[in-house]
Amino acid sequence: MLAPASFAQARIWLDEKNRFDPDKPQIAIYNMPFVYSLYSHHTLSVQHLHHALQLTVNKHPSLHTSLHFNIQKNLLMQRVVTHEDKYKNNMFSIIETIYETDEQLNEILQNEKRNPHLFDVAQGLVFRCHLVYYKQISSNHHLSHKDILIFNFHHALFGFQSMNIFLHDLEQAYSTSQLSNNDNTTLRYLDYAVIEQQMAMTGASMFWLDALHDCKLDQSLSLPFDRYHLSNEYRTGHATSISFDFGQDLSHDLLLHASSNNIPLEHLTFAI
Known part of the structure; x- marks a missing residue:
């Protein structure tokens, strides 16, 4: 399954490419680790967890989707990786390590958050599970309350927003060893990306051309926060956030145009 990447995916992909030297990435900015521990006297079967994760990942194509830039189309594409792909052995990875001190645990957590080498978006490796045992790996393959579970x-x-869905399906898969999966009725993120690409933006673009008709749109504006990157410099990862107010008149025209022409407000903002 192949489709153009969504606008949000393209922004993240480009930001990673532009923010850092691609050959020497210093720190990850798009890792999303979620850390869990068990209640006292509770245990978790690693074997059952592994099976539940397989069911959950198989159900949600986003968790095994790759992003790559198509030079011929000049477009970032996303592709759902399947078990039939020859280069693909696993849809995700499970890592096991141990810790003894809080300092060691904190180092593990920081690595999950900041290590840029944990994922391979081009190959569809975008999810991993890290089991962190206290002092030693369990001989009976169970997690206890002092162990840590990391989904990244x-x-x-x-x-x-997807985490609640992930946890709901994971709990069902762990409890019942099965998970309903109907490809014919499930709306995938890939489907949303296709719909997003097909949104008509002509009306939204016409609004901004009319609103800005007196502005010199082809002329660059020198701003005090502009920074120019030299070819021999490494990017720091620091960013500047700028906000501005449309003003009452433009905001009124924006809402009026959206309602009068049946154009979603977000389409108008996308077209700026």
């Missing part, structure tokens, strides 16, 4: 995702294929 790459943000280009996963958002915070």
